[in-house]
Amino acid sequence: MGKKELIQKFQKDHDKYWKVELFEREGYTRKQCKKCGKFFWSVGSNDICPDATCTSYGFIGNPPTSKRFNYADTWKEIDKFFVSKGHASVRRYPVVSRWRPDLFFTVASIIDFQRIEKGQVAFELPANPLIIPQVCMRFSDIPNIGVTGRHYSSFVMVGQHAIANEKGYWKDKCIDLDFELVNSVFGIPKEEIAFVEDAWVGYGAFGFSLEYYVRGLELGNAVFTQFLGEMDSYREMDEKIIDMGAGLERFTWITQGTPTSYDAVFGPIIEKMRKDSGIEFDMELFNKYAKISGSLDMDVSSDIGSMKKGIAKSLGITADELESKIAPLEAIYAICDHARTLAYAINDGALPSNTGGGYNLRVVLRRALSFLEQYAFPFRISDILELNCKELKPLFPELLENLPQMQKIIDVEEKRYDATVKISRRIVADILGEGKKFSSNELAKLYESQGITPELIQKVAREGKVNIQIPSDFYDSLTKNHITVKEEKSPFDATGLPETRAVYYEDAEKLELDSTVIAIRNGAVVLDATIFYPEGGGQVADLGTINGVKVLDVQKVAGVIFHRVEKLDFSEGQRVYIHVDGETRKALMRHHSATHILNYACRKVLGNHVWQAGAKKEKERAHLDITHYEKLLPEQTKQIELVANRIVLEDRKIKITNMDRSEAEKEYGFTIYQGGASPGRLIRIVEIEGGVDVEACGGLHLPSTGKVGMIKIITEERIQDGVSRIEFVAGEAALNYIQKEAEVLREASEKLKVSPEQLVSTEERFFSEWKERGKKLGELEERIAELEAEKLLPEAKGGIVRKVLNVDVKLLEKIALCISERDVTAVLANQNNDVVAATFENSELDASKLLSQLYSKFGGAGGGSKRFARGRTKEKVSFSS
Ligand SMILES: [Zn+2]
Ligand SMILES: [Zn+2]
Structure with missing residues (x-):
């Protein structure tokens, strides 16, 4: 079913859905547009709907409002009105919607209050009812921007949201408020305000809606979100949601009646x-x-x-x-x-x-x-x-x-x-x-x-x-082409299985456990409780054994943990002894805590534009990917390393708490989603105390930063446009790394018979000597080529020297060129089947053609011009015949 069919379905019972108390009270009647067939509500007898395709703009040069408002003041008026009507005024959310794994940008105000839980949309309002000036981004109309007078790549959606319960309200109150805003606050007479019946579908929920218009301009759209799911399979929501979105740009515009919306919104900037x-x-x-x-x-x-x-x-x-x-x-x-x-x-x-x-x-x-x-x-x-x-x-x-x-x-x-x-x-x-x-x-x-x-x-x-x-x-x-939503399909099916008790969260030090096999499925073992940390958040899975059988991989799907083992020799109900490798676990924890510390250090040194773009924590090494607009400078890398190690030395507490998601967002902001969106209403907050770093994270961490040990950055590179990768090691892995480096230095200095401190100056001296020798060698080669050419010139037949020489290709070329300088053509080959030909200015011969003759006889190919050509033959060249 499409949106059209949905509207038709609602229309069978139109009064149940679209009719609101206001229409009765103010004398609004339902009509069908003569032009487009849409149904709308208005006062009076006009039978043309107010949509711009049917009614042209009637406010340009002649605004219908009693007052003119600039952009910021328009918001203040709207905000003041809704607050006076018991709404909480909420600050805008970021335009980068990190809480939504399926979206990059916030495209509507309702997105702020949606979280994805087990593939389903859940609505969470921080207050009920509320009003918000949400900046939204939309990039589907770029060629229209600047041209139509009303298209934008970013705009403020005035979001009026409420849950239909005793604190909030449903459609009657919503339309009452919207009408009052337009009519009383902005002073537009009711004869100018019309409502069009519509429906809205998206993001796993849908409902019917009333769009309100003034003189051909749609000011807002009140969506009454009543159903959860897709249009073909849905259920009524327990708590219905009001999703009214109005364009702040449009409200300003209609009060000013400027030729374009841009003149009203940007005002003085455009003028300048x-x-x-x-x-x-x-x-x-x-x-x-x-x-x-x-x-x-x-x-x-x-x-x-x-x-x-x-x-x-x-x-x-x-x-x-x-x-x-x-x-x-x-x-x-x-x-x-x-x-x-x-x-x-x-x-x-x-x-x-x-x-x-x-x-x-x-x-x-x-x-x-x-x-x-x-x-x-x-x-x-x-x-x-x-x-x-x-x-x-x-x-x-x-x-x-x-x-x-x-x-x-x-x-x-x-x-x-x-x-x-x-x-x-x-x-x-x-x-x-x-x-x-x-x-x-x-x-x-x-x-x-x-x-x-x-x-x-x-x-x-x-x-x-x-x-x-x-x-x-x-x-x-x-x-x-560039908006792709990645959805990886897991090979494990968790349907019908109970969630596995994650003992590693209860006690990260616990390395042994007796457990029971719940199921053998998809070639993996599922237990009732486990101490194996599954791969997640960039941290690789733990190593260890179940009844002595090696565990190869551990994955978590919908709360169920699957253990892939070397030999699937288990049965349901079997009691098993599981053991996790402590060395690996410790190293992973160090690397994970170090990642959070480094991420903080990067933001501190480079700026607040830095976000984690990815991370991987393995036993031997780890990396952190950060967003940054240019290549890191060596001094910056050093500074990041220094800041990170200071956090280590300060031995700050790493505190882990489970928090209500909206509480956490309110308290710490959206930087908690550094590692991506977190599913679930309750999220695990990992906080390095003292305002260092707070992230929603499911990883295993050390109790304090001091336990991380030294953090050493190994390399840094730009892995894609706008993203740098910092590879690093922490704790014992850092010591191993430094010891190896020291060993290399020691060996190098022993070979050169200098102290490590003298290595750099020694290397510089060697390099310049080596360059000097290279130069001398080149001069000598030049001289050899001249002498060789001298020797060959008398052998010319018909103005061409043909010869196979026992020299490398570089010298072969030089000799050919020396010969051609004497106005004699050279066709030379060597023992490696390299061939070169050189002719002189005004010669009638063509070097590349001369070589072509060789290729036709001995096979091979090459390229070049009339004056100089080179190539390689398949067989050995001989000029004897
Ligand atoms: Zn119409
Ligand atoms: Zn983490």
């Missing part, structure tokens, strides 16, 4: 950018254009080009004229949106890169940069970012605090982009030169492989008077 750009804008033309373009939806009719042609025609100018006058302003809007998105995302812990959600960020950053280039705007992205952070200070003061770090990251990205621009000129010229076309595929390939945006290609092509159209779904398909 317009002035600084030095371009004279025809604002009268733009206002006319905006009225038409505002009702365009590129999702429906996707050819922007032909649409603009249509608009130009209705404005009485040519499409080119329109483009030249409108496009720079559209670019300004887009840059402003993109900069704001980058500010939110970087502040909340994402980085532009070529993978995952970071991919979208680089796409918008590069799109903004190519606009700067295209129109030669005098401002920088960092400037626009700063202006945005300042504008948003009343709403989100955290942005301005992290501004310097954001700007540093943008600077690094800009340099990368500049390098790309240089090579793109060449590549585009090549493709155009070959007469090839820029298909969607070709454009995507260039972006994927070289980071060249279509805008840049357009610009470079225009320099060569070639017009290239960007397909409107370009960015959509580009970003879609």
Whole structure:
């Protein structure tokens, strides 16, 4: 069943679902739209629905509200109203939704309050009812941003959420409040407010909804989430949820009635950018254009080009004229949106890169940069970012605090982009030169492989008077390709089995246990209780035995622990003795606690943008992957090592508590999800005391940092764009490592007969001597080649010396060249079947052709030019015949 069928199903009993008390009280009646067939509720006798496709915007230049509000004040008004009605005002959640393993960015306010438990969505509201200004990210409309006047890559969703119980409310109260907000607070008469019947499906829950509109603009959508599951198999929720989302951007816009939503939202920033750009804008033309373009939806009719042609025609100018006058302003809007998105995302812990959600960020950053280039705007992205952070200070003061770090990251990205621009000129010229076309595929390939945006290609092509159209779904398909949700299928099936008692959590020191076999399944043993730590959170499984049989792997599925053993010689109900290797366990614990310490050290040294991107803890070594925008410098690595070892020396307590998830989020923030999302309502919090590090983590830890012993970083490398891997060892493994290093040093210094301290200077001396000798050797070879050539010249027949010599290929080439310098052609071979040919200027002979003759006779292949060629034959060359 699709959404359409769902609406039809609800419509069979429409009053039960959509009718609310307000409609009765205020005289709203249900009508069907003459144009699109949708059902809606309004006062009066209008039979056209208020959706923008049926009713064009009627507020531009003529706002229906009693007052004008800027962006921040609009939120303050809304917040004040809901708080006065008993709602808790909740701070925004991060835009990077680390609590959701299936999403990268927060796409709606309700996402804040959803957690995944055993594959099911669970709703958890920190207060009931509540109001929140949630920043959301959406990257499916990139070509529309700046163009339609209302599309954004990030926006604030005003989230009004409640649970339908005695503290919260259900649909009647919800619509009462929304109506009061629009009607009383913003002063829009009820005749202007209409509601459209709709439904909403997503993320494992669905319900019916009422969208409220004013003069063609949808201000909000109140979803009444009543059912859990998919549309084909669902159940009614025990506690139904109100999910009302309204666009803060839209509320501001309707109070101001500006040509585009961007003018209302970004206000002074746009004004400044317009002035600084030095371009004279025809604002009268733009206002006319905006009225038409505002009702365009590129999702429906996707050819922007032909649409603009249509608009130009209705404005009485040519499409080119329109483009030249409108496009720079559209670019300004887009840059402003993109900069704001980058500010939110970087502040909340994402980085532009070529993978995952970071991919979208680089796409918008590069799109903004190519606009700067295209129109030669005098401002920088960092400037626009700063202006945005300042504008948003009343709403989100955290942005301005992290501004310097954001700007540093943008600077690094800009340099990368500049390098790309240089090579793109060449590549585009090549493709155009070959007469090839820029298909969607070709454009995507260039972006994927070289980071060249279509805008840049357009610009470079225009320099060569070639017009290239960007397909409107370009960015959509580009970003879609990169949103993949990984779901690994476990080979173990836990259905019907009771959860295994995890004794390692009760006592991490316990290395022996008597237990009972519960089941033999999927080639593994399941016990009623175990001390084997299963692989998880990057920590490998414990080693040990069950009744003396070696355990190869331990995995946990839905609370059930599976032990894969060397020989499956067990039976259900059998009592067994299990033993875990203490050495391995200790090493794993050290490495795990060390990972948390290092992660803290990295954030301390590099900045708050650092997040754990992955980790692995083995017995002999471990690694921590962190997000960082450039390669680590040696001094930074040293500093990280120092900070980490200081934490060790301070011997801080490592405290483990089981906490209610929402309590933990409230107390410690979302940095607890460094290691990823944690399933379950109760989460295990590992805290290194003294404000060092707090993470939701299922791993085994030492009681205090002192027990970790020394932490030694071994290597550091960038393993992918935006991610660095730090390999390290801790405790005894660190000692082993240092001892081995010392051994190498000792051996090297013994061989060179110097002390270890003198190794570096000795090595330098040897190196320069070696280089000097190499130079002398080269000179000698040169001399030999000359002498050899001298010797061979008299053997020339018909102006060609043909000879097989017993020298290496380098010397062979030099000799050939020496001969050709004397205006004699050389065709030489050696004992390794290398062949070279050299001719001289103005010679009629062709070196590569001469070698081709050899290949046809002796086999082989090679390459080269008319003057010089080389290759290799299959058989030995002989010139005797
Ligand atoms: Zn309609
Ligand atoms: Zn951990």
